[in-house]
Amino acid sequence: MEQQNLIHGRTATPIAPSCDHPAPLDSCALQAEYIDIARELEGDASSHEAGDAHLLTTNALYHGGPVQWSFVPKVFSRRDLGYLAWIAETMGRIMDKVTLRFVEDEGFRAAFELDPRIERLACMPDAFGTQIPIARVDIFLDEETGSFKFCELNTDGSSGMLVTEEVTKTNLLTKTGKTFASRHAVSTFDIYGACASAVLDCYREADGKAAVPEVVAVDYAESIAREEIDEFARVFSEHGARLRFADIRDLRYEDGVLTDAVGPIDCVWRRVVISEMLEKPCPGADAFMACAADGAVPIVGGFRTWPCATKTVFAVLHSPAARQVLNEEELAFVREHVPATYMLDSQSDLTRFADRTRWIAKPRDGYNSLGVRAGQDCTDEEWAEVLAQMAQTRGTVQEYVTPYATLNVEGGAAGIGRAFEPYMNMEGLFLFRNRFAGVFTRCGQSAVIGEFAGRLNMGCLVVDR
Secondary structure, rough: OOOOOOOEEOOOOOOOOOOOOOOOOHHHHHHHHHHHHHHHHOOOHHHHHHHHHHHHHOOOOOOOOOOEEEEOOEEEEEHHHHHHHHHHHHHHHHHHHHHHHHHHHHHHHHHOOOOOOHHHOOOOOOOOOOOOOOEEEEEEEOOOOEEEEEEEEOOOOOOOHHHHHHHHHHHHOOHHHHHHHHHHEEOOHHHHHHHHHHHHHHHHHHOOOOOOOOOEEOOOOOOOOOOOOOOHHHHHHHHEHHHHHHHHHHHHEEEEEEEOOOEOOOEEEEEEOOOHHHHOOOHHHHHHHHHHHHOOOOOOOOOHHHHHHOHHHHHHOHHHHHHHOHHHHHHHHHHHHOEEEEEEOOOOOOOHHHOOHHHHEEEEOOOOOOOEEHHHOOOOHHHHHHHHHHHHHOEEEEEOOOOOEEEEEEEOOOHHOOOEEEEEEEEEEEEOOOOOEEEEEEEEOOOOOOOOOOOOOOOOEEEEE
């Protein structure tokens, strides 16, 4: 597969938010056209194998092979993006308000029922005007009607950037993608660049003075997507900074200076998930928390981003406590677009959730889809066990939203000769310093569209229409 023209023009940002949208969205016709081209090429079999070969030359790998990828990308018009920006930025404002009230109001904090250790961390100082500088809000969007529901909010180590970039390049290198791009003015998001800019803007906002800042992405070595950090190191260099990874176990803090195994740190990009940090105590984590408490080093994605990442936040948004924080327009947005969510404990009446097809269970402090079970994927007996486990561990039960499905086929050798079939979609909308800046889309055929449920990673194209 040719290595030229891997990326067309970049989509201009910021994008003006608009709650008005066509019904259906332009994406419906654009994706149908893309599929028609593939069919005219009799499935474009040669591009499937070439796509795998290209991905093997990138960092978008899974267990040494190419990631599972979708042959059909998500294709939005510029007009569609205005609607996505409105969705993402409205939720971003709500998240900022909720975070500020959490820090300031002990009574509001109580509604989250968080571990006291997490409460203390979330109330530590923060040097930025934006409460949650880097986030990804996941939605189920019905492209026929424009209706949508949120799936979850991600504020800790929001990922998906690497596979989005590389699968998008792969889509554009297929014969189908090239033919489609020859008919339209196609662009792609610069998610890496937007994210790096957000991190460095936060550093400067915190009065960072280093001419070439030493930015360190902190996580556990077994949890970080090292390939993604390697790509980001290149991008940060282009933005006049150096980025490296540090295992949290290697951190030391003394006399106002935070160091890792390499040396002093000017700025931290926190990728470590807080609940995982508390599950794996170590001196390095203690040093990290001491540094945060002193406010000695800017920590982008500081500890206060956690309340909005928990699965309890949706329950709080629907609770009377939210009326203290949100205006009427925001409360209406929550009622219409945030699924009903309930926090369980040993006293909960589980019979109300007996119709398993209507519910999905999620651990309160879960991440990366770990422990998430949809009732539709369970037998009645299995669902009863899931509910009992959630009650015992103080998990959550959430209204199950049936995702919107589009025709697709797996990319690569596994998709050759297969017919197009319905795949359920989930869009992740990236927010950098509260501005919409890109889409991470994946699809699947299981009730949970997760990394461990055979999901396909999708590229994302933008058509100037």
